[in-house]
Amino acid sequence: MVLVFAEATNGKFKKAAHEAVTYAKKTAEVLGTDCCALTIGEVEDAGQLGVFGASKVLNVGGPGVAKFDSQVYTAAIAAAAKEVGAKVIVLSHNSTGKNLVGRLAARLLAGSAPGVNAVPTANGDQLTVRKAVFSGKAYADVTLTTEYKVISLAGNSIPVEESGAAVAVESFSPELPAAKTKVIETKRVEGTTPLPEAELVVSGGRGLKGPENWGVIEDLAEALGATTACSRPVADVGWRPHHEHVGQTGVAIRPNLYIAAGISGAIQHLAGVNNSKTIVVVNKDPEAPFFKAADYGVVGDLFEVLPKLTEAIKEHKAG
Amino acid sequence: MKLLVCVSKTPETTTKIQLTADQSDLDKSGVQYIMNPYDEWYALVRALELKEAVGGTVTILNVGAADNDTVIRKGLAIGADDAIRVNTDGGSSLYIAKQIAEQAAGYDIIFFGKETIDYNGSEVGAMVAEFLGLPYVGDASNLEMNGNQATVTRDIEGGVEVVEVETPFAVSAAKGMAEQRIPNMRGIMMAKRKPLNVVEPVDFPETTQVNHYELPAEKTAVKLIDPDNMEELVRLLHEEARVI
Numbered sequence: 001m002v003l004v005f006a007e008a009t010n011g012k013f014k015k016a017a018h019e020a021v022t023y024a025k026k027t028a029e030v031l032g033t034d035c036c037a038l039t040i041g042e043v044e045d046a047g048q049l050g051v052f053g054a055s056k057v058l059n060v061g062g063p064g065v066a067k068f069d070s071q072v073y074t075a076a077i078a079a080a081a082k083e084v085g086a087k088v089i090v091l092s093h094n095s096t097g098k099n100l101v102g103r104l105a106a107r108l109l110a111g112s113a114p115g116v117n118a119v120p121t122a123n124g125d126q127l128t129v130r131k132a133v134f135s136g137k138a139y140a141d142v143t144l145t146t147e148y149k150v151i152s153l154a155g156n157s158i159p160v161e162e163s164g165a166a167v168a169v170e171s172f173s174p175e176l177p178a179a180k181t182k183v184i185e186t187k188r189v190e191g192t193t194p195l196p197e198a199e200l201v202v203s204g205g206r207g208l209k210g211p212e213n214w215g216v217i218e219d220l221a222e223a224l225g226a227t228t229a230c231s232r233p234v235a236d237v238g239w240r241p242h243h244e245h246v247g248q249t250g251v252a253i254r255p256n257l258y259i260a261a262g263i264s265g266a267i268q269h270l271a272g273v274n275n276s277k278t279i280v281v282v283n284k285d286p287e288a289p290f291f292k293a294a295d296y297g298v299v300g301d302l303f304e305v306l307p308k309l310t311e312a313i314k315e316h317k318a319g
Numbered sequence: 320m321k322l323l324v325c326v327s328k329t330p331e332t333t334t335k336i337q338l339t340a341d342q343s344d345l346d347k348s349g350v351q352y353i354m355n356p357y358d359e360w361y362a363l364v365r366a367l368e369l370k371e372a373v374g375g376t377v378t379i380l381n382v383g384a385a386d387n388d389t390v391i392r393k394g395l396a397i398g399a400d401d402a403i404r405v406n407t408d409g410g411s412s413l414y415i416a417k418q419i420a421e422q423a424a425g426y427d428i429i430f431f432g433k434e435t436i437d438y439n440g441s442e443v444g445a446m447v448a449e450f451l452g453l454p455y456v457g458d459a460s461n462l463e464m465n466g467n468q469a470t471v472t473r474d475i476e477g478g479v480e481v482v483e484v485e486t487p488f489a490v491s492a493a494k495g496m497a498e499q500r501i502p503n504m505r506g507i508m509m510a511k512r513k514p515l516n517v518v519e520p521v522d523f524p525e526t527t528q529v530n531h532y533e534l535p536a537e538k539t540a541v542k543l544i545d546p547d548n549m550e551e552l553v554r555l556l557h558e559e560a561r562v563i
């Protein structure tokens with residue numbers, strides 16, 4: 001059995017959870033077994049995970065798991081793995097998953113593969129799975145040689161697939177420790193897709209000249225339904241918030257479309273974005289290194305090009 | 320407060336990644352190494368700030384061979400009091416976490432960087448916390464102490480979560496937690512005399528292996544689009560790339 005932890009935010013699944021269940025189902029197929037999904041806390045329609053390939057869905061409820069705590073959630077996931085006899089555990093490689101992969105690995109003395117991009121291959125009792133390293137400058141094939149194995153899936157790495165039908169949700173009540181962390185407040189920007197989950201991203205660099213000029217980036221992002229990002233110096237001087245900083249020392253992203261305007265394409269920037277499926281670069285310098293990593297390039301002044309692109313997108317959307 | 324900062328060594332950020340001929344490893348010839356930026360810029364500096372505010376000691380811990388000493392000395396030059404190096408070439412994250420856990424008992428806060436910029440694992444801090452039975456907060460962009468209680472802000476998708484936790488605990492530091500410090504001449508001179516204790520590893524099995532690397536497929540040449548014809552770019556994104 002493969003166990004997948006499908007995280008719900010405010011009771012609802014996001015794309016990352018559907019990706020994780022799809023991935024766990026494919027991993028189960030490689031191993032000739034089934035996949036069981038675990039949900040924690042109050043979740044609407046947990047049984048829907050059957051649609052993405054879970055043959056069984058467990059839910060751990062109650063006040064003890066209402067807020068996230070890595071020790072409590074690790075205990076719940078490890079208990080569920082024992083309950084259903086799962087030796088392979090799949091998580092999403094997001095902020096929750098990153099708090100859990102290592103803990104679970106230490107608890108189960110498991111080999112772990114954090115942030116993988118592909119379905120594993122099996123060789124006897126071993127699994128080999130590919131992950132990006134150097135923030136995307138290379139890939140490593142990690143072989144897990146232990147009885148228990150923990151894998152976390154990087155966002156936007158595999159398409160979500162529907163392969164089954166809704167199943168009944170079984171309640172599961174393992175013995176859990178008390179949380180040693182206390183969540184005081186959760187703040188989320190409403191309305192836009194968070195950068196790590198975004199499929200479309202529009203990014204600006206020092207070529208924008210100042211924070212007051214960001215309208216051209218925001219207008220394009222709005223026309224596309226995209227999330228905004230920036231290069232590191234732009235976040236460092238406070239033109240944009242830190243969470244928008246992409247690159248080797250910022251957020252590593254792999255959207256379907258990355259549009260970069262006024263960004264030179266330094267190696268540390270490319271490291272975090274070059275796994276994007278399609279890259280568009282707008283730069284007035286034809287020698288900018290970013291053009292070597294781009295699929296489409298526009299040599300021109302971004303202050304003229306971006307508004308035109310925004311108009312063209314709007315016309316395209318209008319039909 | 321007794322503070323421990325776990326640091327690792329990573330290739331310098333401008334390194335062009337090349338592989339050995341059989342693709343079983345990175346070609347390490349000519350690679351320059353630095354302290355992992357998240358460890359240096361955020362974890363270490365925040366630990367030093369806390370020491371400056373409330374007193375205590377900052378110890379650097381590294382798991383690695385003798386060639387890691389340059390990175391450790393840099394941490395001492397930035398201001399840590401002393402250092403421990405667990406002398407091993409061992410590889411798996413869990414093996415490294417086990418070595419850290421063996422040294423980390425008795426500290427109030429164990430700091431990590433949110434990930435290494437080479438393996439991008441984000442897992443060692445949580446592993447150490449589990450081995451020691453401690454609470455853990457990952458990807459923290461702010462940490463304030465009030466007595467033995469910490470208020471930690473951790474980055475989540477599209478926002479932040481504010482968490483309270485009492486010492487002892489483990490935390491991984493993300494951007495925002497502190498500002499990079501450049502070591503000065505006095506720090507560099509003093510670092511030479513600060514204690515760096517080398518200890519031997521405990522036995523623990525390896526749990527993972529990496530036997531094969533790949534480089535991303537080369538991009539085909541960029542298609543240049545006339546800046547006055549953005550309709551053409553939109554058409555290509557729609558019909559050719561199929562991303563909009």
Ligand SMILES: Cc1cc2nc3c(=O)[nH]c(=O)nc-3n(C[C@H](O)[C@H](O)[C@H](O)COP(=O)(O)OP(=O)(O)OC[C@H]3O[C@@H](n4cnc5c(N)ncnc54)[C@H](O)[C@@H]3O)c2cc1C
Binds near residue numbers: 264
């Ligand atoms: C340890 C380390 C880690 C780093 N990590 C990161 C990281 O994670 N992410 C990151 O982004 N950087 C990182 N950097 C910084 C990186 O080296 C570059 O300095 C940075 O990416 C450059 O940002 P930029 O492209 O916005 O600015 P610049 O390099 O200044 O480029 C601006 C570009 O805008 C173009 N331009 C100017 N005006 C216009 C106009 N009107 N129209 C069109 N184009 C215009 C210029 O031709 C130029 O190419 C790191 C550096 C170090 C040392």
